Amino acid sequence: MIQMFHVYKYYGKHHVALDDINLKIEKGEFVFLVGSSGAGKSTLLKLMICEERAEQGQILIGGKNISRLNENQVPFLRRNIGFVFQDFKLIRRKTVYENIALPLEIVGAPGGEIRKRVQEVLKMVQLEHRRNQFPQFLSGGEQQRVAIARALINRPLSYWRMSRPVTWMNSFRSKLWICSKIFTSAEPP
Numbered sequence: 001m002i003q004m005f006h007v008y009k010y011y012g013k014h015h016v017a018l019d020d021i022n023l024k025i026e027k028g029e030f031v032f033l034v035g036s037s038g039a040g041k042s043t044l045l046k047l048m049i050c051e052e053r054a055e056q057g058q059i060l061i062g063g064k065n066i067s068r069l070n071e072n073q074v075p076f077l078r079r080n081i082g083f084v085f086q087d088f089k090l091i092r093r094k095t096v097y098e099n100i101a102l103p104l105e106i107v108g109a110p111g112g113e114i115r116k117r118v119q120e121v122l123k124m125v126q127l128e129h130r131r132n133q134f135p136q137f138l139s140g141g142e143q144q145r146v147a148i149a150r151a152l153i154n155r156p157l158s159y160w161r162m163s164r165p166v167t168w169m170n171s172f173r174s175k176l177w178i179c180s181k182i183f184t185s186a187e188p189p
């Protein structure tokens with residue numbers, strides 16, 4: 001579960017990016033975060049991975065108050081959150097397989113477990129046939145699916161994707177209970 005209580009974020013002294021945000025996202029809930037450009041969507045997601053810090057308020061992820069984490073603890077938080085960046089951030093010199101395996105290698109997972117999980121997510125994103133290819137030789141949609149697979153590889157508590165919806169995900173998504181929450185900085189939920 002993800003919860004926010006009275007969260008405020010300023011850039012500089014006077015630029016209010018988030019103004020008294022309160023939200024609750026239950027386990028298994030599927031949420032869309034929408035709002036006009038500059039409304040604060042990216043800022044809100046950045047708070048969840050401690051890329052930015054809130055000025056005030058509490059953010060609980062899986063019951064833990066992440067506002068209190070110090071810099072050394074942040075990598076451990078990020079291992080529990082699957083994040084697909086707008087520009088995918090795939091490593092060019094690594095193959096599809098190696099890019100997806102990376103989060104598990106970082107945490108020192110056993111080789112057999114890595115092979116099993118990578119195979120599972122490759123199947124999930126329908127990219128088994130491209131496993132030995134390098135990212136620069138993939139289509140935009142295929143690169144996006146590699147980034148999604150990498151975000152899912154260590155069974156995150158929470159998974160976030162920035163930017164456009166993926167049509168490929170429609171069949172996958174239909175199996176989930178979809179809840180949409182509307183968000184703008186002018187009208188906090």
Ligand SMILES: Nc1ncnc2c1ncn2[C@@H]1O[C@H](COP(=O)(O)OP(=O)(O)OP(=O)(O)O)[C@@H](O)[C@H]1O
Binds near residue numbers: 036038041044
């Ligand atoms: N690093 C920064 N320094 C100063 N102001 C920032 C910074 N990042 C974002 N802002 C400002 O904070 C506000 C919220 O930005 P944010 O990137 O969260 O918006 P967004 O909802 O993701 O917009 P978009 O849909 O255009 O991506 C905007 O007014 C933006 O100009």
Ligand SMILES: [Mg+2]
Binds near residue numbers: 043
């Ligand atoms: Mg944004």
